[in-house]
Amino acid sequence: MSQHLFLSLVIVAISPLPGGFQHSDVSPTQENPADLDCGLPEPSSRIVGGSDVQPGSWPWQVSLHQGGGHICGGSLIAPSWVLSAAHCFIRNGTLEPAAEWSVFLGVHSHDGPLDNIQVHAVAAILVPDNYSRVELGSDLALLRLASPARLGPGVRPVCLPRASHHFAHGKTCRATGWGDVQEADPLPLPWVLQEVELRLLGEAACQCLYSRPGPFNLTFQLLPGMLCAGYPEGRKDTCQGDSGGPLVCEDGGRWFQVGITSFGFGCGRRNRPGVFTAVAPFEAWIQEQVMGSEPGPAFLSQAQKSQAGPQEPRENCTIALPECGKAPRPGTWPWEAQVMVPGSRPCHGALVSESWVLAPASCFLDRITSDSPPLDLEAWRVFLPSRPGPERVAHFVAHENASWDDASGLVLLQLSAPVNLSAAPRAVCLPHPDHYFLPGSRCRLARWGRGEPAPAPGAQLEAELLSGWWCHCLYGRRGASVPPPGDPPHALCPTYREEEEAGRCWNGSSWSLLCREEGTWFLAGIRDFPSGCLRPRAFSPLQTHGPWISHVTQGAYLEDQLIWDWGPEGDETETQTCPPHTEHGACGLRPKAIAAGVLWPWLAEVHVTGGRVCTGILVAPGWVLAATHCILRLGATTVPYIEVYLGRSEASPLPQGHQVTSAPPLLCQTEGGHWVLMGMAVRGSRELFTAIGPEEAWISQTVGEAHFLNPGGSPYWPPGGSDLCPPDLAGDSGSPKATPLFLLLLAVLIQG
Numbered sequence: 001m002s003q004h005l006f007l008s009l010v011i012v013a014i015s016p017l018p019g020g021f022q023h024s025d026v027s028p029t030q031e032n033p034a035d036l037d038c039g040l041p042e043p044s045s046r047i048v049g050g051s052d053v054q055p056g057s058w059p060w061q062v063s064l065h066q067g068g069g070h071i072c073g074g075s076l077i078a079p080s081w082v083l084s085a086a087h088c089f090i091r092n093g094t095l096e097p098a099a100e101w102s103v104f105l106g107v108h109s110h111d112g113p114l115d116n117i118q119v120h121a122v123a124a125i126l127v128p129d130n131y132s133r134v135e136l137g138s139d140l141a142l143l144r145l146a147s148p149a150r151l152g153p154g155v156r157p158v159c160l161p162r163a164s165h166h167f168a169h170g171k172t173c174r175a176t177g178w179g180d181v182q183e184a185d186p187l188p189l190p191w192v193l194q195e196v197e198l199r200l201l202g203e204a205a206c207q208c209l210y211s212r213p214g215p216f217n218l219t220f221q222l223l224p225g226m227l228c229a230g231y232p233e234g235r236k237d238t239c240q241g242d243s244g245g246p247l248v249c250e251d252g253g254r255w256f257q258v259g260i261t262s263f264g265f266g267c268g269r270r271n272r273p274g275v276f277t278a279v280a281p282f283e284a285w286i287q288e289q290v291m292g293s294e295p296g297p298a299f300l301s302q303a304q305k306s307q308a309g310p311q312e313p314r315e316n317c318t319i320a321l322p323e324c325g326k327a328p329r330p331g332t333w334p335w336e337a338q339v340m341v342p343g344s345r346p347c348h349g350a351l352v353s354e355s356w357v358l359a360p361a362s363c364f365l366d367r368i369t370s371d372s373p374p375l376d377l378e379a380w381r382v383f384l385p386s387r388p389g390p391e392r393v394a395h396f397v398a399h400e401n402a403s404w405d406d407a408s409g410l411v412l413l414q415l416s417a418p419v420n421l422s423a424a425p426r427a428v429c430l431p432h433p434d435h436y437f438l439p440g441s442r443c444r445l446a447r448w449g450r451g452e453p454a455p456a457p458g459a460q461l462e463a464e465l466l467s468g469w470w471c472h473c474l475y476g477r478r479g480a481s482v483p484p485p486g487d488p489p490h491a492l493c494p495t496y497r498e499e500e501e502a503g504r505c506w507n508g509s510s511w512s513l514l515c516r517e518e519g520t521w522f523l524a525g526i527r528d529f530p531s532g533c534l535r536p537r538a539f540s541p542l543q544t545h546g547p548w549i550s551h552v553t554q555g556a557y558l559e560d561q562l563i564w565d566w567g568p569e570g571d572e573t574e575t576q577t578c579p580p581h582t583e584h585g586a587c588g589l590r591p592k593a594i595a596a597g598v599l600w601p602w603l604a605e606v607h608v609t610g611g612r613v614c615t616g617i618l619v620a621p622g623w624v625l626a627a628t629h630c631i632l633r634l635g636a637t638t639v640p641y642i643e644v645y646l647g648r649s650e651a652s653p654l655p656q657g658h659q660v661t662s663a664p665p666l667l668c669q670t671e672g673g674h675w676v677l678m679g680m681a682v683r684g685s686r687e688l689f690t691a692i693g694p695e696e697a698w699i700s701q702t703v704g705e706a707h708f709l710n711p712g713g714s715p716y717w718p719p720g721g722s723d724l725c726p727p728d729l730a731g732d733s734g735s736p737k738a739t740p741l742f743l744l745l746l747a748v749l750i751q752g
C-alpha cells in the first residue's frame with residue numbers, strides 16, 4: 001500500500017444532514033428504480049494504464065486516511081456507510097481502531113477545488129467474521145461514519161447489486177483509485193483520481209489464467225465471492241493503494257458496484273488480472289450490518305436481463321504470451337535502435353516500448369554535462385528495423401547517476417510518435433528486479449552504444465550464463481555474502497567459449513547481454529565492466545534499473561521470469577560466502593602457457609560427446625581427475641560418452657569441431673621441485689579454482705594409489721578454505737568461513 005502523504009492539510013467543516021438522497025425500498029421485484037438517487041455521476045462530466053478522471057465523475061469514491069496519509073479507497077453506499085476492503089484495517093490479525101481513520105469524500109485531486117471535500121471520522125469498522133487473509137476471500141469491510149455525508153453533486157452513493165444480479169463476463173467496467181500507477185511507482189502529484197477500463201472475466205477464464213504458473217512460479221485458486229477483471233495481456237489493472245475502491249459496471253443507466261479492489265500478483269502483469277471481492281454475494285451480510293440505519297444502501301434489481309447461467313456463451317481460456325523479446329533470427333534483433341546524433345558515430349540502443357529507446361549514456365555524455373548547450377533534439381534520428389524512415393526524438397531523460405564509467409550510465413529517448421509494435425520493430429523484454437537468470441541460461445552479446453560489429457559471424461556471440469556466486473566474488477563484492485536468488489545480483493558473468501578459444505578480448509567496445517528464457521529475449525545486462533581481459537566478463541544487471549525505466553516510460557515491457565527449473569545446480573542458489581584468499585599467494589599464478597611441444601606429462605584431454613574437450617589430470621595409473629561441470633551438463637541425466645587422451649602435446653591439433661572448454665589447472669611447485677595439483681578451474685573462470693585439498697579423503701578412498709604430498713595436513717592447503725583465488729583479484733573477502741564446494745570431482749577409468 002502506498003503511504004504517501006495525501007491531502008493532509010485539507011480541513012473542511014462537516015455539514016449537517018443529507019439532502020436529496022432517498023433510501024431505496026429493497027423490494028426484489030422492483031425493476032426500474034428511477035426514484036433512487038444512486039449510481040449517477042455528475043452529468044458533465046490510476047491505477048495501472050489508466051487516465052485522469054473528470055471531476056465529479058465518480059462521486060462515491062472515497063479516500064481512507066490513517067496517520068495523515070491515503071491508505072485505501074472505498075465507496076459511499078449510504079450517507080453513513082462506506083464499503084471498503086477488510087485487509088485495509090487488519091494488521092497482524094487485529095482490527096485497527098476506528099478512531100485512527102478518517103474518510104475523505106468529494107476529492108478529485110490534491111489541488112482540485114476544496115469546496116466539495118468532506119472529512120468524516122469513523123465510528124465503527126465491521127469485517128466479516130470469517131475474514132482471515134485476502135487470498136481466502138471475504139475481503140470487505142463496512143465503515144460507519146461518525147456523521148452522515150452531505151450528498152451533493154460531488155458526493156453521491158453508488159448502487160449495490162442484489163445477490164441475484166448477474167454481470168455478463170466480457171462486460172467493460174471501471175475501477176478507480178489513487179493507487180500506484182505501476183508496481184512500486186506511486187501516482188505523481190497532483191494525485192488526480194485515476195480510472196481504468198477493465199473487462200469482467202468469467203470464473204473459468206480467470207482460473208485458467210491463474211492455473212498457469214506466473215510470477216514466482218505461483219498458481220492461485222479462486223474462491224467463491226471473488227471475481228476477476230482485467231485482460232490476459234495485463235497492462236491495465238488496479239495496484240497498491242487502490243484496495244477497497246470500487247469496480248463499477250453500468251446497468252440501465254446507473255452504476256453498480258460489482259467488486260471491491262482486493263489483491264493481485266504484481267500489477268498489470270500478463271495472465272494475472274486483478275482479483276476483486278464480488279459484492280453481490282455479500283448482499284445479506286451488508287444488509288445485516290446496516291440494519292436499522294436510515295437511509296440504508298440502495299440495493300437495486302437488475303435492469304438489463306443478461307443471459308445468466310448456462311445460456312451465457314462460454315469463455316475460452318485465452319493465455320497471453322509475452323509481447324516482447326521475440327526474435328525469429330537471433331542476431332537480427334527487432335528492438336535494435338540506432339541513434340544518430342549529428343557529428344557522432346551511430347549509437348546502439350534497444351527499443352523498450354512503443355515510444356522509448358534505452359541507450360548507454362556514454363554515447364551522449366558530451367551533451368549532458370551541465371555546461372553544454374541545450375540539446376538540439378530536432379536533428380536527432382532513430383533508426384528501427386522495418387520502419388520506412390527514421391523516427392524523431394521528443395525527449396531525452398538521463399539516469400540521475402549517469403556518468404562515463406558507471407553502471408547506471410543509461411538514457412531513455414522518447415520518440416516523437418509511438419511506433420506500432422509487430423514482428424519488427426518489437427520491444428525487448430526487461431527483467432523485474434527479482435529476476436533470477438539461471439546458471440546455464442543461453443545468452444548472446446548484442447551491440448550496445450558505440451559497440452564494434454561482431455568480430456566474426458553471429459555464433460561468436462553465443463554465451464552461457466555462469467553461476468552467480470563466484471562472479472559476485474570476483475567482481476561485485478559488497479560484503480562477503482552472495483545475494484540469494486530474488487535479490488538483484490551485482491554482476492552477471494557469461495562465458496564465451498569461442499572467444500576463449502580465439503583468445504579475443506574485445507576490450508574497448510561496450511556490449512549488452514541478452515538472455516533467453518523459453519524463446520523470449522531479455523535485456524539482462526549492459527556495458528562491460530572495465531574488466532580488461534579478465535574472465536569471466538562481467539555485465540551490470542539491468543534488473544536494478546527496471547523501476548527507473550518503467551517509471552519514465554510508463555509502459556516498458558517488464559516481463560516475468562519464464563524459467564524456474566533450477567535443475568541440479570539448485571544448491572548453488574543458497575546464500576554463499578565468498579572464498580577466502582590464499583594467505584601467502586605462494587601459488588597464486590597459474591602456469592604460463594607452455595611452449596609448443598613441451599608436455600606436462602600428467603595433462604589429459606577429456607573429450608566429451610558434443611565436441612567439448614576439457615583438461616584432466618592423471619593422478620594414478622588408472623585415474624584421471626576432471627571437473628564435474630566438464631562431464632555433467634546442466635539438466636543432463638546421463639553420463640555422456642567420454643574419451644581420454646594422454647601424452648598429447650599442445651601443438652597437436654584438436655579434431656575438427658572440438659574446442660577446449662576449461663582453463664588449465666593450478667599447479668604449484670614445492671621446494672623439493674615437485675609439482676602439486678592445487679586446484680581445478682571453476683567453470684568458465686581462469687582465475688578461480690576449486691581446491692583439491694579438502695577432497696583428499698574422497699580422492700584417496702577412490703583412488704588408492706593417488707599420491708598426496710604430506711598426507712594428512714599439507715601446509716599448502718589454505719586454512720579452512722576450499723577455493724583458491726590468486727591474491728591480486730577483487731577486494732578482501734571478509735569472513736573466511738568454509739565455502740561449500742559446488743564442483744564435485746569425477747574419476748574416469750582409463751581403458752586399454
Ligand code: ARG
Nearest residue numbers: 240241242243263264267274
Ligand atoms: N492489495 C492492494 C492494496 O492494498 C491492491 C492490489 C491490487 N492489485 C492488483 N494487481 N490488482 O491496495
